[in-house]
Amino acid sequence: MKKRLSLTLLLVLLLSACLLPQAFAAGTDAESTNQDYATVEANIYQINKYGNILLTIGADSLRKLGYEPGDIVLVRIGDSEMEMPIGTAYTDADSGEPLCCFRTANDGTEVISLGINAGNLASTMGVAKIRTIKATPGYEVVWADGLDSSVSVSVSMAEKQGYADELRMHQTGLVRSNNREDYAQLDDEAYANFRAVNTTGMGTDTLFRSSSPIDPALNRSAEADEALLKALIRTVVNMADTQEQMEKYADYGLTHYSQCDIIALSMGMDFQGEAFREKIAEGCRFMLSHDGPYLVHCIEGKDRTGFLCALLECLMGADADEVVADYMQTYLNFYGLEPGTEQYATIVSSTFDPILSRAFGIDSIYEDDIDLADCAEEYLTGLGLTADEITSLRQKLSENYGGLINAG
Numbered sequence: 001m002k003k004r005l006s007l008t009l010l011l012v013l014l015l016s017a018c019l020l021p022q023a024f025a026a027g028t029d030a031e032s033t034n035q036d037y038a039t040v041e042a043n044i045y046q047i048n049k050y051g052n053i054l055l056t057i058g059a060d061s062l063r064k065l066g067y068e069p070g071d072i073v074l075v076r077i078g079d080s081e082m083e084m085p086i087g088t089a090y091t092d093a094d095s096g097e098p099l100c101c102f103r104t105a106n107d108g109t110e111v112i113s114l115g116i117n118a119g120n121l122a123s124t125m126g127v128a129k130i131r132t133i134k135a136t137p138g139y140e141v142v143w144a145d146g147l148d149s150s151v152s153v154s155v156s157m158a159e160k161q162g163y164a165d166e167l168r169m170h171q172t173g174l175v176r177s178n179n180r181e182d183y184a185q186l187d188d189e190a191y192a193n194f195r196a197v198n199t200t201g202m203g204t205d206t207l208f209r210s211s212s213p214i215d216p217a218l219n220r221s222a223e224a225d226e227a228l229l230k231a232l233i234r235t236v237v238n239m240a241d242t243q244e245q246m247e248k249y250a251d252y253g254l255t256h257y258s259q260c261d262i263i264a265l266s267m268g269m270d271f272q273g274e275a276f277r278e279k280i281a282e283g284c285r286f287m288l289s290h291d292g293p294y295l296v297h298c299i300e301g302k303d304r305t306g307f308l309c310a311l312l313e314c315l316m317g318a319d320a321d322e323v324v325a326d327y328m329q330t331y332l333n334f335y336g337l338e339p340g341t342e343q344y345a346t347i348v349s350s351t352f353d354p355i356l357s358r359a360f361g362i363d364s365i366y367e368d369d370i371d372l373a374d375c376a377e378e379y380l381t382g383l384g385l386t387a388d389e390i391t392s393l394r395q396k397l398s399e400n401y402g403g404l405i406n407a408g
Helices: 002-030 059-063 164-170 221-230 243-248 274-288 304-315 320-335 342-360 372-382 387-398 402-407
Strands: 040-042 044-047 053-058 072-077 080-087 098-104 110-116 128-132 139-143 153-159 207-210 235-238 261-264 294-297
Touching: 040 053, 040 059, 053 059, 059 098, 059 110, 080 164, 128 274, 164 342, 207 221, 207 304, 235 274, 243 261, 261 274, 274 304, 274 372, 274 387, 294 304, 304 320, 304 342, 304 372, 304 387, 320 342, 342 372, 372 387
Parallel strands: 080 098, 207 294, 235 261, 235 294
Antiparallel strands: 040 153, 044 053, 053 110, 072 080, 072 153, 098 110, 128 139
């Protein structure tokens, strides 16, 4: 009996010795703290016109220390600090929320860009304001008192993989290609994200939206330019470029686009910012003083374009379902994303609805007893448009150009 117990004890001790390192390692992982991840120091390399802050270090500096998408980090810039998750595109955060973005630059390197999805981080953190100017690049950075690009920026771990579940929800696996052959199922207009906005109350073929007909970055400009000729576009609201930037695009003077009446707004992505609101008013007044058909575009024809088109759709009487369907058509054109999917619902609830709802001062565009036409009118009134101007805008947008286009 004693011999049997001794053998049993020996086996237990041996098994414990084998498992002890694994158990200790597991306990160490479970109890690891944020102090296990070194704080990274950097400076500001650039602030772009959207208020995104590009750091002087690359994403590899953080990756080598164990930082990865899904982590939540604490960012300190001067005396200001903010927690934000790490992602790989600003759409990895809800509209209005910050993100530490590991994104790939044009040269293939992975950079760190701090920003707010549909917002202005530099302004929000009190680092700098962005002021629009006529000269290239169309904006200038006005630093806060005592700050410049040498201000210390630190990134430290706040919660390891604390955003992992949310990140999986945001990263839908959607990829846009800029190769025409990848969209053989689409005609040229859909490939260019060009379409008429024919929602309730809107005149037939009066308002159109598109990706850029002049910026070649998406390889869609030629198709968009051809489409605007067929639509007999007269007036263009360009939300992306300055006049100088437009004229620098290759063969700009040879495009049909260049023959239109164009306002170059060079807008940022801070949908709640005063500069953005002022540009919306400027664009609407330009439409008032010019005849349709009208084209609204930015680069993709998705977010800034989507906001202005949704505002005008609501003004003319469209309901939430119509406005959402028009906005999400871009996701079908670019990504093949169909209605009814989880990804579709996520984009609506985390991006489009919050942007428009915040502008209107409501909880959701689907809220009961909400009159979106009244919301749009109040928004425009808040921009300084008079009642007569709003009435005239409605009249302009209700005119029908379908017969003119068909005759052309």
